[in-house]
Amino acid sequence: MTRPDTGALTLGLLPPFEVSLNNQQSDVRGALSALLAGLGPLALDVEEAGTVELVMAEALNNIVEHAYADRRRKEAIHIRCKQLRDGLHLRIVDRGMAMPDGKTPIGMAQNIDVDAIDMPEGGFGWFLIQDLAKDIRYQRVGHTNQLDLRLAVALHAEG
Amino acid sequence: MKVSTKIEGDRCIVTVQEDRIDAAVALAFKDAMRRNTAGSGAMVILNLAKVQFIDSSGLGAIVATMKHLAPDRQLVLAGLTAPVERVFTLTRMDSVFQLFATLDDALAVHHA
Secondary structure, three states: OOOOOOHHHHHOOOOOEEEEEEOOHHHHHHHHHHHHHHOHHHOOOHHHHHHHHHHHHHHHHHHHHHHOOOOOOOOEEEEEEEEEOOEEEEEEEEOOOOOHHHOOOOOOOOOOOOOHHHOOOOOOHHHHHHHHOEEEEEEEEOOEEEEEEEEOOOOOOOO | OOEEEEEEOOEEEEEEOOOEEOOOOHHHHHHHHHHHOOOOOOEEEEEOOOOOEEOHHHHHHHHHHHHHHOOOOEEEEEOOOHHHHHHHHHOOHHHOOOEEOOHHHHHHHOOO
């Protein structure tokens, strides 16, 4: 046997992988299923897989709808996924517009103690991301947006 | 967006025939709900038994449907799968809608 040449393999962690998509709404579903397929070896349970899919759907939908709101041109969005002992570390990089004020929305819970007619129809996306993800960090790097977050799923038993 | 509709007395049962209500189909879902509930009775039951994934856009589209039907007609939700119910719970929308585990449960409570 030769020694595994990556730290990930030594620790029994999933090797890092990337998924890319175009900045089109119609590409989001395919990217989510490619991401979940890449996580296949982890055998996530239904709730863990649901967390990954929901958080990443919200993050990608926000990028497609807001960061690229004023663009027609096709551009690639890249997702990098890395498993560490404390869960999945995901980075999404796009070349769209920066977040307003250079930071992620606070993602407050919506006020739903209102009459039906005033019930909010939006604003749940960032609330769900903030609720389900940890260590959320947004940076504008040159002409790119980098969103990092961690999902506490597939926690590595040892260490 | 594929949905099927069945009228039973003053109840209109709309069953979503796709497995996702997400940003890609949120607008189509709203349109389909408007068309399929046009002229319906007082009770609209949305059967989500086939839906395995919903995001905030899909949730918003269901809220928009509820507002479109109000105040004369009520929207109740039936057949929520675990991932769908979770989104309602996380956003506290489970307190806004009447939720039923199965369509039969909804029909039992809301007699024709």
